[in-house]
Amino acid sequence: MNRDLRVCFVGDSFVAGVGDPDFRGWVGRLASAAHAEGIPLTAYNLGVRRQTSAEILRRFRAECAPRLPDGVDARVVLSFGVNDAMHENGGSRVAPDESVANLGELLAQAGERGWPVLMVAPPPIADDEHNARTAALDERFAQVCAAAEVPYVRVHQLLRDSAVWAADVRAGDGAHPGAAGYEEMAALIVPQWRAWLSR
Amino acid sequence: MNRDLRVCFVGDSFVAGVGDPDFRGWVGRLASAAHAEGIPLTAYNLGVRRQTSAEILRRFRAECAPRLPDGVDARVVLSFGVNDAMHENGGSRVAPDESVANLGELLAQAGERGWPVLMVAPPPIADDEHNARTAALDERFAQVCAAAEVPYVRVHQLLRDSAVWAADVRAGDGAHPGAAGYEEMAALIVPQWRAWLSR
Numbered sequence: 001m002n003r004d005l006r007v008c009f010v011g012d013s014f015v016a017g018v019g020d021p022d023f024r025g026w027v028g029r030l031a032s033a034a035h036a037e038g039i040p041l042t043a044y045n046l047g048v049r050r051q052t053s054a055e056i057l058r059r060f061r062a063e064c065a066p067r068l069p070d071g072v073d074a075r076v077v078l079s080f081g082v083n084d085a086m087h088e089n090g091g092s093r094v095a096p097d098e099s100v101a102n103l104g105e106l107l108a109q110a111g112e113r114g115w116p117v118l119m120v121a122p123p124p125i126a127d128d129e130h131n132a133r134t135a136a137l138d139e140r141f142a143q144v145c146a147a148a149e150v151p152y153v154r155v156h157q158l159l160r161d162s163a164v165w166a167a168d169v170r171a172g173d174g175a176h177p178g179a180a181g182y183e184e185m186a187a188l189i190v191p192q193w194r195a196w197l198s199r
Numbered sequence: 200m201n202r203d204l205r206v207c208f209v210g211d212s213f214v215a216g217v218g219d220p221d222f223r224g225w226v227g228r229l230a231s232a233a234h235a236e237g238i239p240l241t242a243y244n245l246g247v248r249r250q251t252s253a254e255i256l257r258r259f260r261a262e263c264a265p266r267l268p269d270g271v272d273a274r275v276v277l278s279f280g281v282n283d284a285m286h287e288n289g290g291s292r293v294a295p296d297e298s299v300a301n302l303g304e305l306l307a308q309a310g311e312r313g314w315p316v317l318m319v320a321p322p323p324i325a326d327d328e329h330n331a332r333t334a335a336l337d338e339r340f341a342q343v344c345a346a347a348e349v350p351y352v353r354v355h356q357l358l359r360d361s362a363v364w365a366a367d368v369r370a371g372d373g374a375h376p377g378a379a380g381y382e383e384m385a386a387l388i389v390p391q392w393r394a395w396l397s398r
Contacts, residue, residue: 024221027222031222044244059265
């Protein structure tokens with residue numbers, strides 16, 4: 001029997017592909033890239049707008065379990081942090097230490113179920129102060145993943161340097177890009193995505 | 200403030216778009232069609248492979264609630280039935296009366312939350328006996344929806360008459376089409392989709 005690869009992509013609005021008129025986002029583009037390379041998979045997009053790591057943690061197991069039954073090559077891609085770093089009522093929606101703890105708990109829960117994880121960094125938006133907070137989280141997320149031997153895709157700084165991303169976000173709602181920006185983000189993830197799938 | 204339209208598409212593998220190398224399925228195509236007509240929306244794809252109406256009912260509220268917060272134009276598109284009609288161990292996975300009851304309960308739960316529903320018929324596969332059972336369900340689903348004043352999109356028979364759909368399913372795994380088949384299915388749904396969004 002062929003490999004039956006199923007991947008849950010769990011995270012926020014960027015995972016959901018908000019802003020992309022093609023409704024593919026970086027998630028759909030990664031799935032298509034794998035398919036084109038002869039790796040068919042079932043992709044479940046579980047991105048939800050405005051969600052922080054705390055909200056993602058609350059639904060993580062319940063939503064992934066029915067999509068990743070026993071006997072399949074079951075995997076999880078995580079990506080969040082922009083909403084954690086959002087300032088509301090004088091502070092971040094989620095304190096950095098809590099974001100880090102939530103990531104640790106998500107990795108632990110995936111580990112218990114035997115689901116390999118790939119983590120993708122939170123992207124930048126059109127707000128430098130917000131981005132500075134996200135970049136600090138990015139750094140800490142990278143450390144947590146390194147300690148857990150989970151591959152972490154460092155797209156944050158690369159997208160800050162991307163004229164395509166910046167222009168697309170400005171042309172959109174100030175946070176989300178359109179098709180071109182998601183294409184750019186997917187292209188940055190593809191090498192590690194490919195390596196992770198071949199493990 | 201602009202209309203903030205969010206639609207959860209809840210159902211089975213056909214909702215998930217299994218088989219489409221573009222990872223858009225009929226759901227992504229409907230969302231793109233709305234966007235192209237100046238109706239931006241957030242689309243959440245909650246299709247899960249192999250799921251029957253009973254399994255969908257179990258996760259319906261828990262998965263839709265965090266995606267459809269108060270204050271948005273929150274809606275639900277349902278589509279299932281092919282897995283209910285699947286024969287296993289000498290009978291259908293879900294008895295027709297139970298499928299009908301599950302649909303009724305889903306409509307009731309959506310009604311309680313104030314989520315308008317559009318229901319899409321289960322499509323045919325490359326198995327005439329299975330299709331006969333699905334067609335019987337299709338008929339009963341149409342009656343339930345008519346009684347509840349929920350629009351029901353009768354794609355089942357139209358897709359049985361579609362050479363594009365049949366060829367695409369045969370070229371695939373015998374159940375799921377590729378991009379061309381999903382394009383065909385989406386085109387059949389678009390008129391009622393458009394009318395429902397403008398309500």
